[in-house]
Amino acid sequence: MTQTSDFAENIDGAGPFLVTNRLILSIAVPMTLGFLTTPLLGLVDTAVIGHLGQATLLAGLAVGAIIFDLIFTTFNFLRAATTGLVAQAFGRGDRTEEQAVFWRSLIIALVCGSALILVSPLLLSAGLWLLAPGPEIEAVTRTYFEYRILAGPASLANYAILGFVLGRGQGTTGLMLQTLINGINIVLSITLGLYLGWGVMGVALATVTGEVVGAIVGFALILARFDRTVAPSWATIFATERLKPLFGLNRDIMIRSFVLLAAFMLMTRIGTSFGPVTLAANSVLMSIFLVAGYYLDGLANAAEQLTGRAIGARFRPAFDRALRMTATWSLALAGMTTIAFLVFGNSLVDLLTTAADVRTEAYIYMPWAAITALTGALAFLMDGVFIGATWSRDMRNMMLLAFAGYxxxxxxxxxxFGNHGLWAGLNLFLLFRGTFLMALVPRRSAQTFRSAQ
Incomplete structure (x- = not known):
């Protein structure tokens, strides 16, 4: 069976289909490349501020980034729920519902994004209270936050847009949009933050610009290619029976995302107790961890689309084959990533900061950051499977259990063990997430496909 081209509105995706390496890679490779631009952006931002030579500026950026991760990733349900529901509609051949899911998610995104701007002073105060940085670091964080929060509506709209694109397995379009957003951000971050000397304000404004341009272009692409003959009515879009499962998914995924960010926030909070140099070093190493995470997210996205599509098509063989093949790819790539970081990690640290004390500290803990690719591979993949299958309650519960173990x-x-113990705890948390979810797959898949018959 052939794949539909980007935005092609036909029913080729409906019914049974064969999962092949080519099909997996047609989704995973473009999205891996696209997602790699996000940690690349983080690396550039860190390098821009790091080259200013002050650990306080780097630590302030790290605290600000954690606050925004807490805010925006909490709303990642907009991307995840959209992907799962669109993938299942795609597998059924229900093009009207695909469009309806997009409109529901986009409207929720714009409303929530606007609300974030309105309550931003409270969010900033709460974030600073939770992370408790010193006065100098707090001042840097405030400057970064006050500008970057303006991207709220556009950032959340991009979640809905990317969710729709991924749900249809359109990896090339996803790559283009991610590259556009982060490419603009990277260029402006260097220009405004470093060359014009605007520092953290320039980095924040670069983010706002990239998100706004990406949202406008993504929306225009999707809207222009919608098939008007199957367009849903407003009554269909806001039908109670359709909104209820969406809000249920959103609730569970939001809780899961909030707990995940709480885990990273806890790591940052504990890291502050070791002083600004260790906090800055951990920030550099977390950027490396994010490289591994986004690198593996491409395969997780392939698992999302293919397992969701298989459930929509009510075709168990495709589900099982997608799970087995994406797991093989994920573990192999994770192993290679860990080896690469062990060999070249210290050189990467040197690129990210010129502060000698931060470099020396980061070298000590580099092996812990390097193995996060291996310990996190199954966690990333299982998140994709459970999102595609819309098993959100299980994903929420296992995240809570993993956080308790963490x-x-x-x-x-x-x-x-101090900071060594902190990094060991993070790796255990990643292992807990993956193994707890994997243990549930046989029972949940049997129930899902039995009820579909």
């Missing part, structure tokens, strides 16, 4: 590990390891 908190216990930190209580035991940090007092005994």
């Amino acid at each position: 908190a216990l590990a930190l209580c035991l390891l940090v007092p005994a």
Whole structure:
């Protein structure tokens, strides 16, 4: 069976289909390349501020980034729920519902994004209270936050846009949009932050510009290619029976995303107790962890689309084959990524900061950052499977259980081993997430396909 081209509105995707390496890679490779621009952006932002030579500026940027991760990634349900529901509609051949899911998600995104701007002073105060940076770091964080929050509506709209694109398996379009957003951001971050000397304000304004341009272009592409003959009515878009599962998915995924960001926030909070140099070093190493995470997210996206499509088509063989093949690819790539970071990681640190004390500190903990690719591979993949299958309640519950294990590990390891214990706890958290979810797959898949018959 051939794949539909980007935005091609036909029913070729409906019914049984064969999962092949080519099909997996047609989604995973473009999205991996697209997602790699996001940690690349983080690396550039870190390098821009790092080359100003002040650990306080780098630490302030790190705290600000965590606050925005907490805010925006909490709303990642807009992307995830859209992907799962669109993929299943795609598998059924229900083009009207595909469009309806997009409109529901986009409207929610714009409303929530506007609300974020209105309550931004409260969000900033809460974030600073939770992370408790010193006065100098707090001042840097405030400057960064006050500008970047303006991207709220556009950032959330991009979640809905990307969710629709991924749900249809349109990896090339996803790559183009991600490259556009982050490419603009990277160029402006260097120009405004470094060459014009605007520092963290320039980095924040670069982000706003990239998100706004990306949202406008993505919306225009999707709208222009919609088939008007199957367009949903407003009554269909806002039908209670359709909104209820969307809000249920959104609730569960939002809780899961909030807990995930709480885990990273806890790591940053504990890191502040080790001083600004260690906090800055951890920030550099977390950028490396994000490279591994986004690198593997391309395969997770392939798993989302293919498992969701298989469930929509009610075709169990495609589900099982997609799970097995994407797992093989994920573990192989994770192993190669870990080796690469172990060999070249210190050189990467040197590119990210010129501060000698931060470099020396980061070298010590580099092996912990390098193995996050291996410990996190199954977690990333299982997130994709559970999102595509819309098993959101299970994903939420296993995240809560993994966080409990993570908190216990930190209580035991940090007092005994300091920052080493902090990084060991993060790796255990990643392992918990993947193994807990994987244990549920046989039972949940049997139930899902049995009920579909």
